[in-house]
Amino acid sequence: MDIVVCVKTNPDLQMVRVKDRVAVTEAVPYKIGDLEKNALQAAVDLRAAAGGKVTALCLAVGNRKAAEDVKVALAMGADEAVVIDDPALAAPDQAAVATALAAAVKKIGACDLLLFGEGSTDNYSGQVGARVAEILGLPQIGYARKVEAVGGAVRCERSMDDMLETLEAPLPAVVTVVSEINEPTIPGLMQIMKAKSKPLQVWSLADLGLDAAQLAPTREIVSNLAEEQDRKHILFDGSAAEQADAFVNALIKEGVLGR
Amino acid sequence: MPMKIDAKLGLDVFKLDKEPHIVIDNDVCKAVCTDEACLYVCPADLYERDDQGRMTVNWEGCLECGTCLICCDAKALTWTYPRGQFGVQYRMS
Amino acid sequence: MEQVECIVVGGGLAGLSAAYGLASAGAEVMVLERGDYSGAKNVTGGRLYVKPIRRFYPELWDEAPYERPVARELVTMMAGGAHTTVEIASDRFTAGQPQSYTVLRARLDQWLAEKVGEKGAMVVPNMKVDELLRKDGKVTGIRAGEDEIGAQVVIVAEGVLRLLSSKAGLTSEPQARHHAIGYKEVIELPAGVIEDRWRLNPGEGAAHLFMGDCTKGMMGGAFLYTNKESISLGMVVGMDDMRRRRDGSESWQLLDEFKELPQIKPLVAGGTVAEYSAHSIPEGGISQVPKLAGDGYVVAGDTAGLSLNALVTVRGMDFAIASGYFAAQAVLKAKEAGDFSAAGLASYEASLRDSFVLRDLETARSIPNVMENPRLFTHYPQAIGRLLESVYTIDDQPQAGIVKKAWRGVRRDFMSVATVKDAWSMRKI
Incomplete structure (x- = not known):
């Protein structure tokens, strides 16, 4: 079973700090998102059971070192990697991402199963898997917590709060996974060294037969500010009882209590 | 009012492993230690005694400076760096 | 066992400097760094004296991501509420090529790691080395997790704690008497405020050391370096003094008390603390420098104890870079001779002895005793x-x-x- 796993390198969110309500992303390293690592691990596990090839398909989106960072996917066990890197894709919307990915999947050719994380760690729209399935006309199963190959089909399990659902789709198909599906392995040094010699291609939009105009964003982000945290900085003195009284009175005064 | 040490550590990035990278052998503490240096040399104030009087370390906030290790004459600490991908990650410093 | 020519343990300034020299000469090099990136686990006070190292890799130092060239030097003696400051702002500190710059390691080391990568070395972040492999007294490679990789030579630049090298018997375990604890806050301030507050021309920086009351009589002092849009404010305290102190105060409180002093408060007013960090510092001087090379290995940087606190000048990063350079040259010589034994690598120590690194440490031989x-x-x-x-x-x-x-x-x-x-x-x- 040939599997393509779509991964995106995102700014490492843990490393982003907020200064004057704006996220400081300068010098923040990029990394493959955690959910995408789950998808990669699922692909590697499926390959172990069903054979075939795993290709990591990475969208650079503004990461100038994407071709370097994607090697983590190769170290985790992908056989090949493809990076889509084009200045026109520096800040794409979900439609543009899906269009580019779908075109790349077509170009890769052999693909029985297309895996995604349920959402990316930066925007978490959760749209891209479904959009790609729609463009390619493939069946899609979302939020899988278990994936197995069954004959010419993929069987997935997903949690629907009060019940477990088991779904099957004929291949080729698109599946998005949730974090419960597995514990991604941390690649060891040998795996990292071996990843160096695995095939890695970088494609531009032209390589995919697309032009920038087709992928122009349909919306513009005007402002993106962290929530303002306005604290009252009121300290209460006295005994515990006095403090409690003062605290309750202050809450009433603020209109938080006793409405 | 000075910033609390917890608040300072709250500014740092800590990537937490599941297992601690510092383990205290309290038997050694009891038998050998005379100065409890770890309690006051740690620049992150991570060491404290629990209700039972056992020494504990909040290793999650470790700055990985190694001061506790160097100052522990009793050799009560099993101290390694966190695994790759884990521990403090400085963004400036 | 998989083999590479050279393994560098630790992607800090010493390790990266060695890797840069080796990769530039076409050697096969793999740098193993445990942080998310080079600099992620490093802390400096900090100032880098660039003048001593300019002749090594001259192409690098004009484009390094410095914070500010140091134009003004201040040292304050604090006692009983009276602060006496000696200050010098010399044209010659910054004329032409400035002698020193303030730096932040996350930026500096990451940049150097990238340069090393461009030279063809493989820099592997997130990779902790767990053991130095030895066979018949010779260092033969490393173990990281379950993977063992062999190497002709291992450059041990694992940092001050010597966790691997002491276990392998190459160095001694660090002792409190020969080390200080350094910790600091990076406090953000607008560039204009920094320049006004320290009376600096645009872009220029100040280095300010404090000694006396701030350490309550313990060996050490406080430091303040101006970065582009922040200051690095911290304390250095001798570990042995700190450990022997029994008055209930804790190391981290010294900085808070310092910041609250009426003479210091205006320096940090309006600033926002952005990061808090700590690191051990080797301060044992030349008497604590271990054997620098042996069969299949060399040690460099903090692991080799190469740092020098001479009260008003504090050096370590320039020594680290210099030792990395000399380590690379020695390894290249050994490679040419096909002899990675202690004898084959002996030129490392010889060139360090000829250079400012061990000469300056030798000159300062008595400083650690004086500081006690x-x-x-x-x-x-x-x-x-x-x-x-x-x-x-x-x-x-x-x-x-x-x-x-x-x-x-x-x-x-x-x-x-x-x-x-x-x-x-x-x-x-």
Whole structure:
């Protein structure tokens, strides 16, 4: 079973700090998102059971070192990697991402199963898997917590709060996974060294037969500010009882209590 | 009012492993230690005694400076760096 | 076992400098760094003296991501509420190629790692080395997790704690007596405020050291370096002094108390703390430098104890870069001769001895002992403060002449048997 796993390198969110309500992303390293690592691990596990090839398909989106960072996917066990890197894709919307990915999947050719994380760690729209399935006309199963190959089909399990659902789709198909599906392995040094010699291609939009105009964003982000945290900085003195009284009175005064 | 040490550590990035990278052998503490240096040399104030009087370390906030290790004459600490991908990650410093 | 030519343990300045030299000459190099990136686990005070290292890799130092060239040097002696500051702003600190720059390691090391990568070395982040492999006394490679990789030579630049090298018997375990704890806050301030506050021309920086009350008599002091849009403010305290202290105060509180002093408060006013960090510092001087090379290995940087606290100048990063450079040259020589034994790598120590690194450490041989003298951090700052305070004080009594006031202070505080002894012990620093 040939599997393509779509991964995106995102700014490492843990490393982003907020200064004057704006996220400081300068010098923040990029990394493959955690959910995408789950998808990669699922692909590697499926390959172990069903054979075939795993290709990591990475969208650079503004990461100038994407071709370097994607090697983590190769170290985790992908056989090949493809990076889509084009200045026109520096800040794409979900439609543009899906269009580019779908075109790349077509170009890769052999693909029985297309895996995604349920959402990316930066925007978490959760749209891209479904959009790609729609463009390619493939069946899609979302939020899988278990994936197995069954004959010419993929069987997935997903949690629907009060019940477990088991779904099957004929291949080729698109599946998005949730974090419960597995514990991604941390690649060891040998795996990292071996990843160096695995095939890695970088494609531009032209390589995919697309032009920038087709992928122009349909919306513009005007402002993106962290929530303002306005604290009252009121300290209460006295005994515990006095403090409690003062605290309750202050809450009433603020209109938080006793409405 | 000075910033609390917890608040300072709250500014740092800590990537937490599941297992601690510092383990205290309290038997050694009891038998050998005379100065409890770890309690006051740690620049992150991570060491404290629990209700039972056992020494504990909040290793999650470790700055990985190694001061506790160097100052522990009793050799009560099993101290390694966190695994790759884990521990403090400085963004400036 | 998989084999590579050279493995560098630790992607800090020493390791990266070695890797840069090796990769530039076409050697196969793999750098193993445990942080998310080079610099993620590093802390500097910090200032880098660039002048000593310019001749190594001259193409690098004009484009390094520095913070500010240091144009103004200040040292303050604090005692009993009186702060006496000596200050020098010399044209020659910054004329042409400045002698030193303030730096932040996350930026500096990441940049150097990228340069090393461009030269063809493989820099692997997130990779902790767990063991140095030895066979018949020779270092043969490393183990990381379950993977063992062999190497012709291992450059051990694992940092100050020597966790791997001491276990392998290449170095000794660090001792409190020979180490200091350094910790600091990076406090954000607008560039204009920094330049106004420290009276700097745009882009220029200041380095300010403090000794005396701030460490409560313990060996060490406080430091303040101006970065582009932040200051690095921290403390260095001798571990042995800190450990022996039994007054209930804790190391981290010293900085808070320092920041609250009326003389210091205005320096940090309006700033926002952005990061808090700590690191151990080797301060044992040349007597604590281990064997620098042996069969299949060399040690560099902090692991080799190459740092020098000479009270007003504090160096380590320039030594690290220099030792990395010499390590690379020695390994290349060994490679040419096909001899990675202790004898084949002996040129490493020889060139360090010829260079400023071990020469400056040799010159400063007695400094660690002098620094153990507590009067340096109590009596002298107090004496200087008292002396100048008396000269500047006017009260309701008839005043003695300035010279008389000063002479009184000198006689009282600088002419005892102890101070003469101190002066004798300091003659060599």
